[in-house]
Amino acid sequence: MSTFPRPPEGSWTAHYPQLGTGRVSFEDSVSPEFYELERDAIFRRAWLNVGRVNDLPRNGTYFTKELAAARTSLLVTRDMDGEIRAFHNVCRHRGNKLVWSGTPRQESCGAGRQFVCKYHGWRYGLDGGCTYVHQEDEFFGIDKALLGLAAVHCDVWAGFIFVNLAPTPAQTLREYLGPMVTPLEGFPFHLMTERYSFCAENASNWKVFIDAFQEYYHVPPLHTHQLGPAFRNPEATFEGAHYQLDGPHRMVSTSGTRKHTFPAEHLYPSELLMRSGNTGPWDAPDLGQHVAGVNPAGVAQWGIDNYQIFPNLEIIVYERGWYLSYRFWPTSRNTHVFEADLWFVPATTARERLAREYAAVTVKEYALQDAGTLDGTQMGLEARAFTDFPLNDQEILVRHFHKTVADWVREHQQALAAAR
Amino acid sequence: MSARLLPAEFADLEPYARTWCLPTEPERWERRLASTMDEMHGFYDACFPRAEAAIVYLDGVELAAMPDDATRLLEMLCSLALVSYVVEVWQQSLPIDTGSARIDRISEPRP
Numbered sequence: 001m002s003t004f005p006r007p008p009e010g011s012w013t014a015h016y017p018q019l020g021t022g023r024v025s026f027e028d029s030v031s032p033e034f035y036e037l038e039r040d041a042i043f044r045r046a047w048l049n050v051g052r053v054n055d056l057p058r059n060g061t062y063f064t065k066e067l068a069a070a071r072t073s074l075l076v077t078r079d080m081d082g083e084i085r086a087f088h089n090v091c092r093h094r095g096n097k098l099v100w101s102g103t104p105r106q107e108s109c110g111a112g113r114q115f116v117c118k119y120h121g122w123r124y125g126l127d128g129g130c131t132y133v134h135q136e137d138e139f140f141g142i143d144k145a146l147l148g149l150a151a152v153h154c155d156v157w158a159g160f161i162f163v164n165l166a167p168t169p170a171q172t173l174r175e176y177l178g179p180m181v182t183p184l185e186g187f188p189f190h191l192m193t194e195r196y197s198f199c200a201e202n203a204s205n206w207k208v209f210i211d212a213f214q215e216y217y218h219v220p221p222l223h224t225h226q227l228g229p230a231f232r233n234p235e236a237t238f239e240g241a242h243y244q245l246d247g248p249h250r251m252v253s254t255s256g257t258r259k260h261t262f263p264a265e266h267l268y269p270s271e272l273l274m275r276s277g278n279t280g281p282w283d284a285p286d287l288g289q290h291v292a293g294v295n296p297a298g299v300a301q302w303g304i305d306n307y308q309i310f311p312n313l314e315i316i317v318y319e320r321g322w323y324l325s326y327r328f329w330p331t332s333r334n335t336h337v338f339e340a341d342l343w344f345v346p347a348t349t350a351r352e353r354l355a356r357e358y359a360a361v362t363v364k365e366y367a368l369q370d371a372g373t374l375d376g377t378q379m380g381l382e383a384r385a386f387t388d389f390p391l392n393d394q395e396i397l398v399r400h401f402h403k404t405v406a407d408w409v410r411e412h413q414q415a416l417a418a419a420r
Numbered sequence: 421m422s423a424r425l426l427p428a429e430f431a432d433l434e435p436y437a438r439t440w441c442l443p444t445e446p447e448r449w450e451r452r453l454a455s456t457m458d459e460m461h462g463f464y465d466a467c468f469p470r471a472e473a474a475i476v477y478l479d480g481v482e483l484a485a486m487p488d489d490a491t492r493l494l495e496m497l498c499s500l501a502l503v504s505y506v507v508e509v510w511q512q513s514l515p516i517d518t519g520s521a522r523i524d525r526i527s528e529p530r531p
Contacts, residue, residue: 200523225509225516270504273471338523347529350478350494356529358501360445364523365505365515372519 004241004255004299011393012243019399023388028405029205030382035333038405041412042311043069044165046248047176049313049327050076052341053159054193055109056084060126063109064089064099068337069206069330070165074152075099075115079126086154086163087128091117092147098124124149158185160313160325180246181309186293187317191285192343196360199339202371204378206312206328206336207405212370213326214308214397216240216254222373223366226278231266242297243396248310248404250397253295254303258319274358278366279303281355284321285345291321308397310404321345324363334378340367426496427489429477433470433496436463440499441492445525448499452506453513464507467500483531491531 007015014021028034050065056078065074073089075098091098096119101108114131115124123132128149133139153164155173162173174182202209212218219226220236227233241255260282264272275282294317295302307315314326322344329337342360347353391399425437439455440463442448452460474493481490510516 194529195527196525196529197527198523199526200521202521222517268504268508269468270501270508273468273475274501340523347483349483350481350497351475353483353494353529353531354475354497354501357498360525360528361501361505364525365509367523368515368518368521371521371523372515372517375519375521 003239006393012240012396013393013399016245016396016400019396019403023390024399024402025388026208026381026402027387028402028409029208029378030333030384032333034409035205035330037409037413039069039071039330041409042405043067043330045170045408045412046311047155047162047164047169047173048311049160049162049309049325050074050086051161053084053156053161054195055161058111060113061109061111062099062115062126064107066105066107067165067329072165073097074163075149076154076161076163077126077128080113083127084154084156084161085126085128086152086161087149088152090150091119091122092130092149093117093120093122093133096120098149157182158187159189176247177309178247178249180244180251180296181249181307183296184293184305184307184315184317187291187323188287189323189343191287191345192322194344194346194356196342196356197340198364198367199337200367200371201331202336202338202374203334204336204374205334205381206330207401208377208381209336209338209370209374210308210312210314210328210401211398212374213314214250214252214306214401215395216252217392217394222369226366228266228268238394240394241299241302244296245396245400248408249308250400251296251305251307252397253297253299253305255299255301256303257301258303260320270358274354275351276355276358276362278359278362280318280320280322280359281344281352282320283352283355284319287321287345293317294319308401310401311408322359334382338371425489425492427477427493430470430474430493433467433474433493436466437492437496439463440467440503441495442499443491443495443530445498445502445528448495448502449525451499452502455513457506457511457513460503460506460513464500464503467496468504471497471500486531494531 009015013019055063059078059080059082062077075087075089077085089098097104098117099115121134125131130144130147153169155162157173216238219238221234224232224234240252242253244251259277259279271277294305303319305317312328317323324342327339344356
């Protein structure tokens with residue numbers, strides 16, 4: 001009954017025996033107490049992706065990033081030597097939020113040589129050093145050199161900017177990403193500089209929304225409309241070609257008939273017109289003979305690799321030579337901010353521009369179905385009508401994710417207890 | 421009557437230009453939500469058959485240096501992409517089961 005070979009244990013899930021095959025609790029997605037625990041255990045200890053090098057296009061640029069779960073705002077800069085740095089976005093003088101425009105609750109970005117606190121005019125360089133104290137001689141024995149911004153650990157992998165709020169991260173970024181994720185850096189991310197960005201405030205726990213993007217079991221029933229009316233089949237099945245776990249991270253590769261090779265009658269008129277759709281523009285850019293970093297298991301008819309990088313970054317690379325990234329930022333136990341970026345090799349013609357536009361339109365159309373439905377999932381979970389839920393082999397990544405979250409929270413509590 | 425908005429070859433689409441030549445997706449999305457099904461079918465039925473010719477026309481113009489009329493034609497085709505989901509896929513303004521969800525496009529290439 002399987003289309004693709006399973007591991008010798010008989011299933012992907014059994015191949016990772018630490019997961020078990022029992023029912024899974026989603027109390028971690030409804031409990032206010034658990035949310036408070038994961039804020040510290042996860043969002044102040046894990047490496048978090050806060051942007052891409054493209055967000056800091058030249059020396060002297062910066063952006064701010066609100067991390068509600070970690071109870072802070074970050075200021076990420078590229079200094080005049082080109083080094084990317086991150087700081088708590090907080091003035092050393094009296095704790096005012098240093099950089100904002102419009103309202104302090106909104107993120108901002110820009111370029112300049114220094115940051116001036118709106119409150120009392122203290123100034124800081126792009127390297128976080130304090131350069132000016134207003135009425136300095138009124139203070140009592142202060143030394144500007146000791147009054148810089150609070151630095152946050154910051155590193156870059158494959159153009160993705162990560163921060164870590166721990167005083168001393170347990171691992172470097174590369175160690176943290178590990179041997180499964182790091183080879184993805186061979187993918188030519190740097191060539192894909194044309195971006196479509198989306199943002200949403202969703203009424204579900206952050207993990208509930210991530211779950212919808214780390215299994216495709218839901219696609220035939222929920223997204224029946226991805227095929228034309230005559231070919232819709234809510235009973236169609238989905239099977240991932242390859243699943244892999246490594247540390248807190250996980251991935252799936254898909255295989256199947258590529259959308260751009262479907263018979264015309266299966267497709268919508270605008271897919272044929274725009275030569276694009278839910279797998280991206282059909283006419284792939286020329287990335288050379290061999291695109292590195294993709295399809296680690298060498299599956300035939302490879303479609304996508306979906307990497308779930310703990311805790312809240314998803315990167316999908318597509319066979320058609322583009323990629324997207326999703327980030328899920330908790331704002332409370334049952335709300336989160338969803339950020340999506342689609343990245344393409346820049347269009348050089350109107351036809352290419354339209355193919356990208358149609359792909360970006362398509363992603364939003366189907367993501368709205370996910371977002372609308374997950375509102376209902378959160379409500380269902382909060383009813384606590386059931387306390388455990390059966391997960392199938394195609395939902396192995398969901399199972400692994402919730403176990404990883406539980407492990408991180410438990411390990412952090414144990415470390416705190418041991419330190420007391 | 422004011423001057424034409426689209427290239428002369430696409431004068432037949434002028435009646436839709438004021439409504440659907442919108443430079444950003446947020447504007448096009450709001451227009452989609454504010455339009456009736458009849459209005460969107462009317463636009464789709466007029467624009468879709470002309471779209472391939474419009475793409476061929478635009479491919480003869482440098483994307484980075486488009487004159488205003490060509491830019492508006494491209495914007496109209498972007499509106500067609502958005503309205504095509506209403507007409508071809510959902511038969512309603514919003515995707516089925518959207519509920520109260522909302523996803524905002526906050527940046528995009530221009531034109």
